[in-house]
Amino acid sequence: MFVKALGIFDIIAAFILLFSSYHWISYTPVVVAAIYLIIKALIFFGDALSMLDGILGIVALINIALGIFWLNYVILVYLLGKGIVSMF
Numbered sequence: 001m002f003v004k005a006l007g008i009f010d011i012i013a014a015f016i017l018l019f020s021s022y023h024w025i026s027y028t029p030v031v032v033a034a035i036y037l038i039i040k041a042l043i044f045f046g047d048a049l050s051m052l053d054g055i056l057g058i059v060a061l062i063n064i065a066l067g068i069f070w071l072n073y074v075i076l077v078y079l080l081g082k083g084i085v086s087m088f
Contacts, residue, residue, distance in 0.1 A: 013037065
């Protein structure tokens with residue numbers, strides 16, 4: 001049940017990144033999603049995919065600061081894939 005909840009949060013974070021790439025939402029939800037990824041990486045420290053979550057959370061914060069939105073699509077694909085796989 002907990003894994004499915006984290007998968008749902010990953011999918012929500014992916015859609016937040018998608019919407020921010022088109023400037024449909026403000027940057028505040030993106031910051032929250034990035035912090036979620038970093039905290040999740042710290043909780044599950046040692047797992048390779050969790051460490052990748054943390055790196056991608058930091059990259060998402062850098063994307064916001066620099067305005068490089070095409071990198072959000074890489075993070076989006078990863079989060080959608082991970083979220084969908086964790087649902088099954």
